[in-house]
Amino acid sequence: MRYHRPETFEEAVRLAAGAPGVTRFLLGGTDVLVQLRSGMVTPDVMIDLKGIPGISKVMRTEDGGWCIGAAVPGSKLGANADLVADWPGVVEGIELVGSTQIQSRATLTGNLCNASPAADGVPGLVAASATATVVGPHGSRIARVEDIPTGPGSTSLEPGEVISGINLPRRGENGGDAYLRFIPRSEMDIAVVGCAVNLRLDGDAVVEARVVLGAVAPTVLVLPDAAELLVGTALGEGELEKLAAAASAACKPISDKRGTIEFRTEVAGVLAKRAAKIAYSRAKG
Amino acid sequence: MSRIHVTARVNGDKVEFLCDPRETLLDVLRDNLGLTGTKEGCGTGDCGACSVTVDGRLICSCLMLGAEAEGKEIGTVEGIANGEELHPLQVKFIEHAALQCGICTPGILVAAKNLLEHNPAPSETEVRYWLAGNLCRCTGYDKIIRAVLDTAAEIRAAN
Numbered sequence: 001m002r003y004h005r006p007e008t009f010e011e012a013v014r015l016a017a018g019a020p021g022v023t024r025f026l027l028g029g030t031d032v033l034v035q036l037r038s039g040m041v042t043p044d045v046m047i048d049l050k051g052i053p054g055i056s057k058v059m060r061t062e063d064g065g066w067c068i069g070a071a072v073p074g075s076k077l078g079a080n081a082d083l084v085a086d087w088p089g090v091v092e093g094i095e096l097v098g099s100t101q102i103q104s105r106a107t108l109t110g111n112l113c114n115a116s117p118a119a120d121g122v123p124g125l126v127a128a129s130a131t132a133t134v135v136g137p138h139g140s141r142i143a144r145v146e147d148i149p150t151g152p153g154s155t156s157l158e159p160g161e162v163i164s165g166i167n168l169p170r171r172g173e174n175g176g177d178a179y180l181r182f183i184p185r186s187e188m189d190i191a192v193v194g195c196a197v198n199l200r201l202d203g204d205a206v207v208e209a210r211v212v213l214g215a216v217a218p219t220v221l222v223l224p225d226a227a228e229l230l231v232g233t234a235l236g237e238g239e240l241e242k243l244a245a246a247a248s249a250a251c252k253p254i255s256d257k258r259g260t261i262e263f264r265t266e267v268a269g270v271l272a273k274r275a276a277k278i279a280y281s282r283a284k285g
Numbered sequence: 286m287s288r289i290h291v292t293a294r295v296n297g298d299k300v301e302f303l304c305d306p307r308e309t310l311l312d313v314l315r316d317n318l319g320l321t322g323t324k325e326g327c328g329t330g331d332c333g334a335c336s337v338t339v340d341g342r343l344i345c346s347c348l349m350l351g352a353e354a355e356g357k358e359i360g361t362v363e364g365i366a367n368g369e370e371l372h373p374l375q376v377k378f379i380e381h382a383a384l385q386c387g388i389c390t391p392g393i394l395v396a397a398k399n400l401l402e403h404n405p406a407p408s409e410t411e412v413r414y415w416l417a418g419n420l421c422r423c424t425g426y427d428k429i430i431r432a433v434l435d436t437a438a439e440i441r442a443a444n
Contacts, residue, residue: 003289003306003352026350033348034329036307046306048353075342099418100396101333104342105349187417188331 028105064170070109089177093124118215123196136161176282195271244269296364304351313351333419336392362391385423
């Protein structure tokens with residue numbers, strides 16, 4: 001294996017395009033190194049992106065949104081009070097990944113590119129309508145976060161393409177988001193079901209909603225019909241019950257050691273209700 | 286296969302080593318630098334036995350390549366005591382008998398010291414969450430948590 005530490009994205013892309021065999025980009029390494037050591041993946045070329053200036057920075061954009069560099073670890077997101085105030089649901093998603101040690105290294109971009117259906121960092125980003133800046137041999141493009149994972153372990157990124165950062169829109173007034181997951185213990189586990197909700201209110205009424213499920217299908221699921229049920233309401237008990245039914249109906253889970261199809265379907269509805277309530281109270285401020 | 290030349294600092298001392306690109310920081314510490322206080326448990330970032338600090342951040346050294354250490358300041362369990370004088374955490378771990386077989390202890394000491402540097406007055410819940418990535422199969426954790434809380438209280442009282 002050859003190890004490279006390029007100083008620009010252009011150089012990284014050029015290295016990847018010209019590399020023989022299997023290439024892996026290295027950010028926090030919390031997935032890549034496990035795969036490397038277990039022999040699941042035997043890269044011929046490892047391209048460490050952390051030498052690229054700005055890749056470990058969180059920046060506010062001119063329009064009031066955020067750009068999160070690809071190599072920013074979870075602990076740095078949690079320590080950014082302004083980002084947490086704008087997008088608590090996004091931050092609480094990535095902060096649920098692993099231990100203190102993992103939080104020092106694991107990144108949102110890595111969590112997205114690892115393409116686990118159970119990735120805790122992803123539903124919150126999708127609910128927030130986040131995008132990824134993708135740099136490749138033919139220049140850069142903007143992709144919706146929900147369009148990156150295409151199935152367990154696979155993404156829509158072309159060979160040689162790499163994500164340079166994640167873009168969150170301006171939070172704006174009266175907005176709130178939340179992410180919840182179910183695991184059988186309190187820490188250090190992989191989501192059985194995850195759910196993110198992002199709302200905007202006008203007075204007591206919901207005017208915009210996004211509802212997103214994780215770990216109940218091969219990729220993260222966006223639920224436009226479930227979100228539509230909330231618009232125009234003040235999230236009464238009746239609407240929450242309808243939301244739960246819609247979330248359960250949208251699930252396409254598998255049964256595995258973490259949970260059965262029936263359990264995941266039931267829990268998706270419960271988490272959707274709870275996440276919606278938290279997002280609503282955060283939007284109220 | 287070409288080896289990579291790396292210059293870093295370990296416990297304040299400048300070190301240079303040659304490493305294979307596939308070697309982890311844990312491999313380098315133990316096999317190249319002879320610092321065997323850092324233990325290998327799972328090798329997949331789950332158990333925390335290999336915990337070290339890199340530029341003040343707590344990490345699992347099994348999940349970082351040796352090549353990534355270029356220019357970094359690394360802290361291991363060997364840097365916790367001041368010569369023959371034990372760190373207050375080490376004294377309290379002995380006092381509370383916060384270990385049995387001891388293989389998790391170096392990682393827990395590194396993690397606990399890093400916690401107290403970030404937060405000199407942690408609650409019991411904060412200590413438990415901070416150390417959630419350090420598995421111990423002997424003690425049941427209670428003695429470890431009490432030793433860390435007692436150390437924090439003693440350091441605060443001394444200051």
